[in-house]
Amino acid sequence: MSQTLHADVVVLGAGPGGYAAAFRAADLGKSVILIDKGQTLGGVCLNRGCIPSKALLHLARVKSESSEVEQFGLTFQEPQWDLEKVKQWKDKRVVGRLTKGIAALAKARKVQVLTGSGVFTSSGSLEVTQADGVVEVTYTDVIIAVGSHPTKIPSFPEDPRIMNSTGALELDGVPEELLIIGGGYIGLEMGTIYSALGSNITVVEFMPNLLPGADPDVVKPLEQRLKKDFKSIRTGTKVQGITPHDDHLEVSIEGKKSVEKLKVDKVLVAVGRRPNTHGSGFENIGIDIDERGFIKVDEHRQTNIPHVYAIGDITGDPMLAHKATYEGKVAAEYICGEPAAYDVKVIPAVIFTDPEIAWAGLTETQAKEQGVEYDKGVFPWSASGRALALGRTEGFSKALFDKESGKLIGMSIVGTNAGDLIAEAVLAMEMGADAEDISLIIHPHPSLSESVGNAAEIVAGSITDLFAPKN
Numbered sequence: 001m002s003q004t005l006h007a008d009v010v011v012l013g014a015g016p017g018g019y020a021a022a023f024r025a026a027d028l029g030k031s032v033i034l035i036d037k038g039q040t041l042g043g044v045c046l047n048r049g050c051i052p053s054k055a056l057l058h059l060a061r062v063k064s065e066s067s068e069v070e071q072f073g074l075t076f077q078e079p080q081w082d083l084e085k086v087k088q089w090k091d092k093r094v095v096g097r098l099t100k101g102i103a104a105l106a107k108a109r110k111v112q113v114l115t116g117s118g119v120f121t122s123s124g125s126l127e128v129t130q131a132d133g134v135v136e137v138t139y140t141d142v143i144i145a146v147g148s149h150p151t152k153i154p155s156f157p158e159d160p161r162i163m164n165s166t167g168a169l170e171l172d173g174v175p176e177e178l179l180i181i182g183g184g185y186i187g188l189e190m191g192t193i194y195s196a197l198g199s200n201i202t203v204v205e206f207m208p209n210l211l212p213g214a215d216p217d218v219v220k221p222l223e224q225r226l227k228k229d230f231k232s233i234r235t236g237t238k239v240q241g242i243t244p245h246d247d248h249l250e251v252s253i254e255g256k257k258s259v260e261k262l263k264v265d266k267v268l269v270a271v272g273r274r275p276n277t278h279g280s281g282f283e284n285i286g287i288d289i290d291e292r293g294f295i296k297v298d299e300h301r302q303t304n305i306p307h308v309y310a311i312g313d314i315t316g317d318p319m320l321a322h323k324a325t326y327e328g329k330v331a332a333e334y335i336c337g338e339p340a341a342y343d344v345k346v347i348p349a350v351i352f353t354d355p356e357i358a359w360a361g362l363t364e365t366q367a368k369e370q371g372v373e374y375d376k377g378v379f380p381w382s383a384s385g386r387a388l389a390l391g392r393t394e395g396f397s398k399a400l401f402d403k404e405s406g407k408l409i410g411m412s413i414v415g416t417n418a419g420d421l422i423a424e425a426v427l428a429m430e431m432g433a434d435a436e437d438i439s440l441i442i443h444p445h446p447s448l449s450e451s452v453g454n455a456a457e458i459v460a461g462s463i464t465d466l467f468a469p470k471n
């Protein structure tokens with residue numbers, strides 16, 4: 001080994017959790033080394049996940065809006081895709097700009113970035129294999145932020161036409177027939193993108209509903225729209241196998257009643273993600289890992305080994321970038337002697353389809369399962385001036401308040417920009433707000449955000465935008 005480097009804090013993995021942890025530790029006065037095997041910082045989310053998919057979803061939405069406004073009197077020509085230009089925009093002007101920005105932020109903070117794979121050799125050191133050789137890196141504290149990878153279905157053949165989310169985001173051509181396995185976050189977001197690009201989309205989901213984590217009533221407006229845009233949505237259906245042929249893939253699917261064979265050009269497998277448990281030498285230092293491969297951590301994100309912390313997807317569900325970022329800051333601050341702990345009440349979930357679906361706190365399904373008694377306010381967007389002006393009245397905002405304490409315990413929203421609107425409910429739940437608190441906030445008019453206040457007004461008994469006859 002040619003070289004040994006040392007830092008107060010070493011962060012392994014530079015996704016949204018890892019770089020936040022590194023930057024926070026540096027800002028609090030620590031010397032920091034940030035290690036990632038990717039050529040650019042930002043991890044899966046920034047390079048081949050959340051960000052590029054949002055860029056493409058934006059174009060998909062503009063395309064569908066440009067044809068929908070025809071009924072309101074504004075007509076455009078049929079949109080044309082220039083796939084090369086789209087790729088350039090996504091890769092250079094969106095992803096590239098952000099990764100460069102993160103590199104600049106690291107430099108400004110004097111965070112040393114190593115591009116290579118890190119493997120634990122002892123509880124105080126890592127061996128990092130870089131393009132030009134191997135370095136030993138020692139540290140006082142280490143934060144593991146190595147993330148997750150797409151789940152594979154082992155019985156499927158190795159074939160480049162069977163993609164995961166990374167492959168799908170490369171936009172390597174537009175298949176005429178695309179089969180998507182999994183009707184979750186990735187399946188529906190990528191389905192929306194490829195449908196806009198011109199593919200015929202078939203979704204196969206083995207649960208009885210799409211987005212099994214969300215309330216079925218919230219999924220319904222999205223499903224109704226997707227049923228128009230997609231060729232077919234098969235819930236309660238599983239894929240038995242895929243047989244590659246020269247000019248197509250033959251996929252046998254087993255529904256409730258029968259087995260069917262479909263001819264498709266490509267398949268996207270989007271059936272969840274698995275933690276990156278292997279390859280970083282966790283076993284060399286005896287880190288406690290649960291039966292699903294997640295590293296066990298306490299409220300400071302400390303593992304069973306002193307000075308070894310873990311954050312983000314590697315520590316368990318939900319595997320969401322915003323949770324990782326929060327945990328990264330907690331771990332960094334705790335290492336730096338701050339009284340930080342992971343004590344959030346709710347983590348928002350957003351599916352960036354069109355319409356978007358977002359929820360935070362308890363879904364109604366969970367409240368029922370847990371026997372929680374609640375009051376419910378559902379404000380239909382058909383009564384929202386802003387939603388009408390946007391031509392998008394299919395959404396609604398649903399608020400659940402605990403019957404005993406009166407506090408907001410859950411919010412689910414379906415509709416345009418639901419992902420932005422949910423932030424108010426997150427704040428309300430963290431602050432312990434009740435229906436009166438939320439209904440007494442002046443929401444800007446006309447805005448979709450009013451629907452959050454309206455849902456609370458229904459429960460507070462002060463709604464004027466709807467007529468609720470007294471019993």
Ligand code: NAD
Pocket residue numbers: 050153181182183184185186187189204205206207210211212237238239269270271272273318319320350351352
């Ligand atoms: P997911 O858990 O959201 O959905 C997977 C779906 O596949 C589920 O509905 C599941 O029932 C179904 N499924 C599983 N095995 C199947 C099989 N053999 N046949 C048919 N259906 C099957 O997972 P994902 O869509 O792969 O996304 C992975 C993770 O990435 C998400 O859980 C989320 O944490 C993250 N993600 C988040 C966002 C966002 O925040 N907007 C976007 C993309 C991904």
